[in-house]
Amino acid sequence: LNVNDAIRTFTKYYFPNTSVFPIIGNHDTFPINQEPGLTQSDWLYKNLSMRWKYWFSNDSLNTFNFGGFYTQRVKPGFRIIGLNTNVYPKENWWQSLYNKDDYGHQLAWLRDVLNQSKVNQEKVIILAHHSPNNWYSKEFIDYYTNLLLEYSDIIEISIYGHQHSGPSLRLFYNNSVPKSFGIVGGSLTTYTELNPTFTVYIYNRTTNEIIDFEIWWADLINISDDINWVMQYKFLERHNINSLNPVDLDIFAKSLLTNKTNWE
Numbered sequence: 452l453n454v455n456d457a458i459r460t461f462t463k464y465y466f467p468n469t470s471v472f473p474i475i476g477n478h479d480t481f482p483i484n485q486e487p488g489l490t491q492s493d494w495l496y497k498n499l500s501m502r503w504k505y506w507f508s509n510d511s512l513n514t515f516n517f518g519g520f521y522t523q524r525v526k527p528g529f530r531i532i533g534l535n536t537n538v539y540p541k542e543n544w545w546q547s548l549y550n551k552d553d554y555g556h557q558l559a560w561l562r563d564v565l566n567q568s569k570v571n572q573e574k575v576i577i578l579a580h581h582s583p584n585n586w587y588s589k590e591f592i593d594y595y596t597n598l599l600l601e602y603s604d605i606i607e608i609s610i611y612g613h614q615h616s617g618p619s620l621r622l623f624y625n626n627s628v629p630k631s632f633g634i635v636g637g638s639l640t641t642y643t644e645l646n647p648t649f650t651v652y653i654y655n656r657t658t659n660e661i662i663d664f665e666i667w668w669a670d671l672i673n674i675s676d677d678i679n680w681v682m683q684y685k686f687l688e689r690h691n692i693n694s695l696n697p698v699d700l701d702i703f704a705k706s707l708l709t710n711k712t713n714w715e
Contacts, residue, residue, distance in 0.1 A: 459502055471506040474533045475499065475519055476580035476612060477540065484542040488535075488554045489518060518555035522564045529659040530568050532561065534579040541587035558594050565602040574659040575606050582611035582621055582635055599623045599631040608652070608661045608695075609633035615642050618650055618666060618686070622701055629697035634664065646671055648683075661695055663687050 462471060480486045480495060493516075500507065500515050511521035519535030537543065538554055545554075553559065568575050577599075583592045599606060600623060611621070614635050621633035637648030648668040654661045666683045686692070690713070693699045706713045 456502060459505060463505065470525055471503075472523065472531045472533055472578060473499075473503055473506070474578050474580055475535055475537060477537055477542070480537060484537075484540065485544055486519075486535075486537040487545045488538045492519065495519070514560070518557055520555075520557050520560070524573070528573055530564075530573045530575050532564055532575060532577045534561070534577065536579045536581040536586070539586040539588065539591055540581055543587070546587050553591065558591065558598070561595075562598060565598060565605070569602060569605050573605060575602070576661075577606060577609040577633075579609065579611055581613045582609075582633060584621075585613060596623055599633075600625045603630040603697075606631055607654070607659065610652070611635045612638065614638075615640065615645060617648070618664075620700060620704060622697060622704060629701035632695070632697045632700050637666065637668070641671065663695065 462469075475495070477484045477486075479499070480492075486492055486495070496516050496519050500512050503515075504512055507515065507521065508523055511523045515521040515533075519537065520533060522530060522532045524530050535555075535557065538545070538557075540546075565575065583595050586592050586595075599609065603623075609621070609631070611633055612635065615638040617635040617637040619635045621635065622629050623631040623633070634650065634652075636650040638645070639647045639649060641647060646668050648666060651665040651667060652661055653663045653665070664686050666686070667680050668683050669678045669680050671678075687694065690703055692703045703713070
């Protein structure tokens with residue numbers, strides 16, 4: 452088995468009734484960070500979709516095969532949007548050829564999906580590998596941020612990876628008012644000189660609201676034969692925050708500037 456086949460096989464075995472929503476990152480391409488997109492990235496999209504089709508709807512497969520992005524309804528009132536941010540960072544040499552064009556019109560597609568979700572009264576979670584501060588074009592960052600603000604009433608959270616040293620908080624403001632938030636999770640890889648970690652998000656199955664998240668990690672220095680995963684903390688409890696409402700998160704973030712105990 453290759454890595455993707457092994458992950459799919461083990462996931463199907465241990466979580467047979469669990470929805471899985473994978474996204475691609477900058478290490479899935481070859482060479483690393485370089486993704487031209489669309490037909491020139493057929494080899495990537497179609498090989499991954501062949502392995503992930505177990506979890507994808509036909510509509511999800513169609514847009515993923517086109518541009519590496521997709522959306523899928525988890526259940527009535529709850530939707531996942533999986534973006535392909537490989538085409539946006541400055542490390543992607545192909546950016547120099549796009550002339551600041553949104554290659555594949557992914558952001559226009561995102562607006563359409565969010566608008567339809569609002570009409571259908573759906574809560575939305577956005578998954579993306581790179582958080583917008585890692586993108587190259589200010590125009591793309593501004594457009595995406597404005598979408599987060601415009602549809603903040605239905606977007607529960609945006610979840611990112613890439614930076615390894617999570618968790619870290621992303622707050623998005625409209626005229627200094629916090630309206631939306633994202634979390635950059637940790638990483639199972641140890642780049643660089645870090646212990647592996649992952650994040651578990653807890654949500655209300657009735658309202659589809661994210662209500663907290665847990666940080667799990669393993670101490671690689673003190674393991675023997677088997678890795679021992681330990682929950683390090685629950686976010687709200689650890690930092691004494693009332694809720695994941697952007698206003699409460701903004702109060703916490705600002706306290707880091709003045710409260711030494713919080714900072715430490």
